[in-house]
Amino acid sequence: MADFENQRRQMVKRYRELGYVKTEAMERAMLKVPREMFVDPTYVEYAYGEQPMPIPGDGRQTISAPYMYPIFYEPLELRPGHKVLEIGAGSGYGAALARELVGPTGLIVTVEINPVTHSFAAANLKRTGYGDVIVILGDGSLGYPGEAPYDAICITAACPEIPKPLLEQLRVPGKLMAPVGSPSGLLGQDLVLLEKDEGGRTRQTILMQVVYVPLVGKYGWINK
Numbered sequence: 001m002a003d004f005e006n007q008r009r010q011m012v013k014r015y016r017e018l019g020y021v022k023t024e025a026m027e028r029a030m031l032k033v034p035r036e037m038f039v040d041p042t043y044v045e046y047a048y049g050e051q052p053m054p055i056p057g058d059g060r061q062t063i064s065a066p067y068m069y070p071i072f073y074e075p076l077e078l079r080p081g082h083k084v085l086e087i088g089a090g091s092g093y094g095a096a097l098a099r100e101l102v103g104p105t106g107l108i109v110t111v112e113i114n115p116v117t118h119s120f121a122a123a124n125l126k127r128t129g130y131g132d133v134i135v136i137l138g139d140g141s142l143g144y145p146g147e148a149p150y151d152a153i154c155i156t157a158a159c160p161e162i163p164k165p166l167l168e169q170l171r172v173p174g175k176l177m178a179p180v181g182s183p184s185g186l187l188g189q190d191l192v193l194l195e196k197d198e199g200g201r202t203r204q205t206i207l208m209q210v211v212y213v214p215l216v217g218k219y220g221w222i223n224k
Contacts, residue, residue: 007047009031012027015070029100039053040054049065050067061114064156075193078102078151080102081105084154086109087140088140089110090112092110092135096128110134112140139216139217141217141218145169150171158183158189158215160180161219167194175194175195179191190209190210191208
């Protein structure tokens with residue numbers, strides 16, 4: 001039987017040294033959430049490997065490599081009490097980490113368009129104690145107006161541009177993270193941090209190049 005707790009500790013220690021994990025809050029979240037409970041059982045022995053892995057869906061869905069979560073969440077500066085919208089529930093692992101970061105006074109809403117993946121994420125979250133995460137089956141590119149506005153929005157799939165409905169659902173001030181660019185390009189996509197200031201003005205910063213699956217939905221690369 002793999003010693004997942006030790007693997008988790010070693011992973012977080014490594015990410016601290018590499019600068020991916022910058023805050024104590026992110027360190028605590030990654031130490032607490034059992035990543036092995038969010039992967040497809042077929043790949044559980046590789047839960048703490050440095051690569052994305054397939055999860056149930058239509059063949060496109062993955063659980064991202066573990067270092068991508070602090071790369072997304074540290075710039076968003078998630079805090080206790082924040083309301084966060086995640087587009088692309090995937091395995092549910094990202095929502096669990098975000099739930100730890102926002103604490104009991106915060107709220108996490110995650111939207112997944114694929115029904116098989118949605119069920120996988122919801123089941124994983126429930127059995128690991130994160131049943132209060134709101135898991136919506138629907139078109140994430142339209143956001144989820146029912147809980148808007150959000151302090152932070154995290155898009156976990158490549159989009160042609162940041163969807164207008166998500167910009168409208170972002171609080172003033174607020175932050176949004178998204179991979180922007182073609183899913184078929186050799187260089188991947190730009191990981192964009194969008195910041196909305198007190199006056200509602202937006203500023204975009206490209207943080208790095210990433211490779212994500214295409215966003216599916218009205219404002220995505222694949223319109224269903």
